Amino acid sequence: MSYRMKLFWMGLVVLICTRRMTFFLLLSFLWNVLFSCNSNPDMSLQCQMIPNSMPVLEKKGDIILGGLFSLHDMVEEQRLPFTSQPHRIKCTRFNFRTFRWMQTMIFAIEEINNEGKLLPNITIGYKIYDSCSTPHKALKAAMELMGSEEGSEVEQKTQNYSACNGSVPVVIGDGGSTQSLVVARFLGVFIVPQISYFSSCACLSDKNEFPAFLRTMPSDFFQVDALVQLVKHFGWTWVGLIAGDDAYGRDGANIFVNKVTKLGVCVAFYEIIPKNSQQTEILSIISTIRLSGANVILVFAVEQDAAALFDEVQRSGLTGIQWLASEAWSTAAVLSTPKKYHHILQGTVGFAIQHAKIPGLQDFLLRLNPSRLDAHKDPFLVSFWEEVFQCSLSVQTESQEHEAEIKPPCSGKEDLRSVTNIYSDVSQLRISYNVYKAVYASAYALKAMKSCVEGKGPFLQKSCADQDIIRPWQLLHYLKQVRYSNSFANEITFDENGDPAALYDLVNWQMNTNGEIEFINIGKFDGTTTVVEQKLHIHEEIILWNGNKTRVPLSICGTICPPGTRKAMRPNFPVCCYDCVACTPGEISNYSDAIECKQCPPEFWSNADRTTCIPKRVEFLSFRDTMGITLVVISIIGTLSTCIVVLIFYCHRTTPIVRANNSELSFLLLFSLTLCFLCSLTFIGQPSKWSCMLRHTAFGISFVLCISCILGKTIVVLIAFKATLPGSNIIKWFGPAQQKAIITICTLTQVIICTVWLLVAPPTPRQLIPHEKAFVILLCDEGSYIAFALVLSYIGLLAFICLFLAFLARKLPNSFNEARLITFSMLIFCTVWIAFIPAYISSPGKYATVTEVFAILASSYGLLGCIFAPKCYMILLRPKKNTRKHLMSKAPSGKF
Numbered sequence: 015m016s017y018r019m020k021l022f023w024m025g026l027v028v029l030i031c032t033r034r035m036t037f038f039l040l041l042s043f044l045w046n047v048l049f050s051c052n053s054n055p056d057m058s059l060q061c062q063m064i065p066n067s068m069p070v071l072e073k074k075g076d077i078i079l080g081g082l083f084s085l086h087d088m089v090e091e092q093r094l095p096f097t098s099q100p101h102r103i104k105c106t107r108f109n110f111r112t113f114r115w116m117q118t119m120i121f122a123i124e125e126i127n128n129e130g131k132l133l134p135n136i137t138i139g140y141k142i143y144d145s146c147s148t149p150h151k152a153l154k155a156a157m158e159l160m161g162s163e164e165g166s167e168v169e170q171k172t173q174n175y176s177a178c179n180g181s182v183p184v185v186i187g188d189g190g191s192t193q194s195l196v197v198a199r200f201l202g203v204f205i206v207p208q209i210s211y212f213s214s215c216a217c218l219s220d221k222n223e224f225p226a227f228l229r230t231m232p233s234d235f236f237q238v239d240a241l242v243q244l245v246k247h248f249g250w251t252w253v254g255l256i257a258g259d260d261a262y263g264r265d266g267a268n269i270f271v272n273k274v275t276k277l278g279v280c281v282a283f284y285e286i287i288p289k290n291s292q293q294t295e296i297l298s299i300i301s302t303i304r305l306s307g308a309n310v311i312l313v314f315a316v317e318q319d320a321a322a323l324f325d326e327v328q329r330s331g332l333t334g335i336q337w338l339a340s341e342a343w344s345t346a347a348v349l350s351t352p353k354k355y356h357h358i359l360q361g362t363v364g365f366a367i368q369h370a371k372i373p374g375l376q377d378f379l380l381r382l383n384p385s386r387l388d389a390h391k392d393p394f395l396v397s398f399w400e401e402v403f404q405c406s407l408s409v410q411t412e413s414q415e416h417e418a419e420i421k422p423p424c425s426g427k428e429d430l431r432s433v434t435n436i437y438s439d440v441s442q443l444r445i446s447y448n449v450y451k452a453v454y455a456s457a458y459a460l461k462a463m464k465s466c467v468e469g470k471g472p473f474l475q476k477s478c479a480d481q482d483i484i485r486p487w488q489l490l491h492y493l494k495q496v497r498y499s500n501s502f503a504n505e506i507t508f509d510e511n512g513d514p515a516a517l518y519d520l521v522n523w524q525m526n527t528n529g530e531i532e533f534i535n536i537g538k539f540d541g542t543t544t545v546v547e548q549k550l551h552i553h554e555e556i557i558l559w560n561g562n563k564t565r566v567p568l569s570i571c572g573t574i575c576p577p578g579t580r581k582a583m584r585p586n587f588p589v590c591c592y593d594c595v596a597c598t599p600g601e602i603s604n605y606s607d608a609i610e611c612k613q614c615p616p617e618f619w620s621n622a623d624r625t626t627c628i629p630k631r632v633e634f635l636s637f638r639d640t641m642g643i644t645l646v647v648i649s650i651i652g653t654l655s656t657c658i659v660v661l662i663f664y665c666h667r668t669t670p671i672v673r674a675n676n677s678e679l680s681f682l683l684l685f686s687l688t689l690c691f692l693c694s695l696t697f698i699g700q701p702s703k704w705s706c707m708l709r710h711t712a713f714g715i716s717f718v719l720c721i722s723c724i725l726g727k728t729i730v731v732l733i734a735f736k737a738t739l740p741g742s743n744i745i746k747w748f749g750p751a752q753q754k755a756i757i758t759i760c761t762l763t764q765v766i767i768c769t770v771w772l773l774v775a776p777p778t779p780r781q782l783i784p785h786e787k788a789f790v791i792l793l794c795d796e797g798s799y800i801a802f803a804l805v806l807s808y809i810g811l812l813a814f815i816c817l818f819l820a821f822l823a824r825k826l827p828n829s830f831n832e833a834r835l836i837t838f839s840m841l842i843f844c845t846v847w848i849a850f851i852p853a854y855i856s857s858p859g860k861y862a863t864v865t866e867v868f869a870i871l872a873s874s875y876g877l878l879g880c881i882f883a884p885k886c887y888m889i890l891l892r893p894k895k896n897t898r899k900h901l902m903s904k905a906p907s908g909k910f
């Protein structure tokens with residue numbers, strides 16, 4: 015290699031390394047490049063090509079496809095002395111699953127070659143490297159694919175792919191997103207197409223950064239969308255997140271966090287699985303899981319990182335977690351096969367790319383046998399065979415014996431059909447089918463280039479004379495237009511970002527009767543549809559969750575708020591953390607985890623559990639209420655007392671004290687008082703149309719009749735003494751007929767007022783509905799407040815006139831001063847009704863009615879007691895004073 019070429023490679027590596035790779039990788043590459051140049055006395059600098067030190071599996075052909083597979087999961091760490099060339103990096107932990115992927119690529123190539131229909135007269139070869147799951151090994155393999163000096167005669171005639179001899183027109187791989195990021199930047203410089211079968215990082219869809227990258231694996235953008243829809247579907251709001259420490263894990267987890275938080279879901283924690291299985295940090299993750307209270311945890315990592323996590327989970331005894339799997343490990347045999355994980359991962363739910371059956375693949379996989387194949391040309395077969403059968407195909411050196419346990423030599427009778435492992439299991443061909451599709455996509459693109467027609471195609475070629483020359487950048491354009499399908503799978507296409515259609519299976523890890531994990535398809539996700547509700551389809555009835563349960567697990571920051579309560583956010587906590595607060599009276603929540611309580615309609619109120627609205631109880635002054643019973647008793651006592659007075663007066667109607675007070679007016683007054691006591695009963699009971707009209711009119715007329723009688727008695731007393739003056743004939747104007755006329759006119763006036771009231775705006779039942787109360791107040795609406803005020807005002811006017819006249823007659827000569835008793839009774843009457851007005855206005859609901867009834871009874875008792883109690887006392891207890899002589903003997907005192 016020329017000195018300029020050497021500097022070009024050095025600059026390219028610096029460019030790539032400084033973008034994303036670690037400083038360690040940069041130093042490693044510079045060391046290899048610089049120390050391939052040796053000093054010479056005759057020449058200032060003499061450069062030599064670094065010999066190919068990486069194992070490679072290759073087959074010659076007219077067109078060579080490159081392949082990158084992570085056949086080993088780890089590399090052993092080594093110290094760089096920086097004084098000599100570093101030792102060859104040793105890869106460890108051979109991966110049977112990846113080896114099957116590699117064999118699938120070989121199967122697809124041989125299938126195309128054997129059929130000869132797709133690319134007639136052209137043989138496809140391959141050159142496959144092991145990237146050992148590390149970016150720096152993947153980049154080194156890609157550089158060897160692009161920069162090899164060796165090549166067969168056929169290669170040098172036909173492989174005019176780029177400026178570099180021996181380079182490949184397309185690279186199938188790598189699997190991991192981290193490895194593909196590095197390789198895609200490198201191959202993008204030469205616009206050499208790269209088709210990855212397992213790299214799903216959404217960052218790889220950026221065509222400005224990775225112009226030559228395509229993949230048969232859907233982008234994590236769609237996978238995350240599926241996971242978010244899954245979380246939303248089952249109502250999980252408190253979800254833990256653990257990601258691998260690589261591009262796949264970190265980028266996918268970040269997209270998940272951004273999307274899921276927009277739906278109101280909170281991420282309980284976000285932890286990173288360290289590389290190289292650092293136990294202390296993983297134990298810290300497990301401690302975080304325990305403290306978080308999250309029951310659903312998404313592990314967004316490759317299967318190697320997930321295995322490191324679950325090893326510690328198993329050792330620490332952490333159970334009861336519902337694990338969500340990203341597609342990288344949702345069907346990984348390394349986790350589903352060992353029984354030590356079964357009690358932890360049983361019930362795991364995750365998305366996996368759709369699987370397919372590839373006819374003839376299993377027989378092809380089982381054909382391998384080092385005794386029939388040239389094992390020296392297939393270094394990967396040797397590692398695979400020794401790992402499967404734990405035997406050695408070669409004699410071990412002394413140094414190897416110290417490094418590892420001595421394996422017995424293979425007998426040659428080993429047969430892959432006698433063992434069962436993930437390599438030969440073709441029941442879940444997902445990534446293997448991605449490899450298969452990548453090979454066929456390359457073949458179809460090559461066919462399109464070879465089938466050049468002038469004036470057609472993506473480049474509108476004027477001439478197809480140079481169609482045998484394969485230019486990678488032209489092949490890339492043909493790849494982007496590839497559209498093919500077969501009889502056992504979906505159509506294969508690439509969008510403008512080089513991504514395929516996003517179609518996923520939703521799988522559930524369930525134990526079968528043999529105690530083995532099976533991947534049960536419980537749904538699917540179609541990322542091609544634009545209707546969000548139609549993307550995710552789940553058969554919930556066949557899901558078995560962790561612990562072999564059929565009930566959907568809960569994962570919330572708190573507890574389920576039962577009906578009758580609502581969520582209340584905790585201060586200084588994430589929005590998903592809440593306490594359950596009972597709905598306030600008058601509000602309900604009839605489902606669990608209600609965000610807010612609903613106000614009941616005005617006529618309804620919440621029940622005791624705050625779960626439903628029930629009709630408000632109707633409240634009125636009832637005969638069954640304590641207050642109603644008390645008022646009824648008081649009213650009946652007043653009525654009976656009045657009747658007793660009537661009986662006493664009737665029995666002593668010939669006595670002077672009864673005759674002196676106009677017995678007819680007295681009996682009429684007692685009758686009106688009886689009506690006053692009885693009318694109070696109309697205010698008790700459920701208001702109706704007739705009871706509302708009766709109670710106010712009966713009250714108004716009864717009291718006017720009572721006050722009119724008292725007014726008549728007052729006028730009689732006043733006129734009787736005025737008539738004794740010499741020359742006075744006023745008595746003839748106030749005889750019995752005139753007294754009756756006064757009572758009739760006064761009462762008739764009230765009757766007219768009440769009649770007009772009933773005709774114009776009668777009192778009617780009305781519901782008073784307070785929003786903050788659990789009852790509806792049923793009361794009588796006055797209909798016309800003016801009429802009601804007029805009725806009360808008229809009663810008050812008569813009472814004031816009566817009080818005024820009685821006050822004038824208070825000192826008239828009489829041993830039993832009737833005017834003084836009337837004055838006291840009117841004072842009580844006016845005091846009660848003056849106090850009634852503010853009390854009535856301020857009393858709520860039925861208590862306004864109670865106030866009115868109390869005023870009626872109090873004023874009635876006041877009239878009965880002040881006017882008739884002294885007379886009954888005189889009649890019953892002082893009969894000797896019930897004489898005309900005694901009544902006329904004394905003059906009134908000067909007091910009052």
